[in-house]
Amino acid sequence: MNMEASAPAAAGAVTGAGTVTQVDAAAGTITINHGAIEAISWPAMTMQFTAENPAILRGVAVGDHVRFELKSAAENTVVVVVTKD
Ligand SMILES: [Cu+2]
Numbered sequence: 001m002n003m004e005a006s007a008p009a010a011a012g013a014v015t016g017a018g019t020v021t022q023v024d025a026a027a028g029t030i031t032i033n034h035g036a037i038e039a040i041s042w043p044a045m046t047m048q049f050t051a052e053n054p055a056i057l058r059g060v061a062v063g064d065h066v067r068f069e070l071k072s073a074a075e076n077t078v079v080v081v082v083t084k085d
Contacts (some may be wrong), residue, residue, distance in 0.1 A: 014039045014070040017085060020062050021046060028054030030082065032066065040073050049079045056082050
């Protein structure tokens with residue numbers, strides 16, 4: 001039984017949601033016009049993230065509405081999860 005696949009975000013996980021404006025799975029970069037992320041006092045903005053594992057960006061396209069999880073509040077330009085909303 002794979003618990004990880006369906007597990008909810010861990011307590012303290014920093015998550016956001018937004019619209020993809022650029023994605024480069026080969027480079028492992030994704031730019032998201034995201035809403036406010038209160039956990040780290042971010043207003044809404046458009047910014048580029050680096051995927052910890054570039055493979056998570058496969059199948060993600062410009063215009064997709066996505067939810068994402070940051071690696072941590074400190075490593076807040078690294079995304080560890082990106083899922084289509
Ligand atoms: Cu941001």
